[in-house]
Amino acid sequence: MxxxxxxxxxxxxxxxxxxxxxxxxxxxxxxxxxxxxxxxxxxxxxxxxxxxxxxxxxxxxxxxxxxxxxxxxxxxxxxxxxxxxxxxxPKNADExxxxxxxxxxxxxxxxxxxxxxxxTSARRRERHGPWRTILLMWRLRAAYFLGADPAKLALRCGYRAPPR
CATH class of the missing domain: 3.90.550.10 (Spore Coat Polysaccharide Biosynthesis Protein SpsA; Chain A)
Incomplete structure (x- = not known):
């Protein structure tokens, strides 16, 4: 089934x-x-x-x-x-x-x-503070809409570069 x-x-x-x-x-x-x-x-x-x-x-x-x-x-x-x-x-999220x-x-x-x-975990906000985190997210979103490479944006967000 x-x-x-x-x-x-x-x-x-x-x-x-x-x-x-x-x-x-x-x-x-x-x-x-x-x-x-x-x-x-x-x-x-x-x-x-x-x-x-x-x-x-x-x-x-x-x-x-x-x-x-x-x-x-x-x-x-x-x-x-x-x-x-x-x-x-939530416990009933599948409903x-x-x-x-x-x-x-x-x-x-x-x-x-x-x-x-x-x-969602607050670890990023706890590490960088709420205002810096919010500002970063808005800058990343604006850069994305302006055509920035998503892989480079991910690096700015703190993710490792994917293997090539």
Whole structure:
């Protein structure tokens, strides 16, 4: 039977929080959701942790879009949810990234607004402060709309360069 929901979790060196995150997703797996972890080249325990707590582990080139696309390619569910390792869903989220994807999806129909909320880690704000973080996000968004290379923007955001 085809799962109704496939949860794709892109990771790179998320070992310290991955077990807790995937543990929280077990309640959705018990209700028929499929959990797919897409590793972008972790050097920590992420792969081993994911192997025990996900339905499928995929290795893909590093980069959020690359990893999410690789995960989506193996999903057969009616619904696809991309969920970062530092995001938490409400307990009933199965009942109820990004600028380029949103723009593409808007061509196919209006966005749906859900009442439920997700919780995202504040580690970037805690490290750099709220104002610097907000300013960085707006500068990155403006640069993207002005045609900047997304790979270079990712480096400015603190991600490692993907291997070539």
């Amino acid at each position: 085809k799962p109704a929901l496939c949860i794709v979790v892109p990771v790179v060196d998320e070992g310290p929080i991955l077990a807790m995150h995937l543990g929280e997703l077990q309640r959705f797996r018990k209700r028929g959701a499929r959990a797919v972890v897409v590793d972008g080249g972790s050097s920590d325990s992420s792969l081993a942790i994911a192997a025990g707590l996900a339905d499928l582990v995929v290795v893909a080139p590093q980069g959020q879009a690359r990893q999410m696309n690789a995960g989506a390619a193996v999903c057969t569910a009616d619904l696809l949810l991309s969920l970062h390792a530092d995001m938490r869903l 109820l990234d990004d600028v380029a994807l949103s723009a593409l999806l808007k061509r196919h129909g209006p966005p749906a607004c859900l009442r439920e909320r997700v919780t």
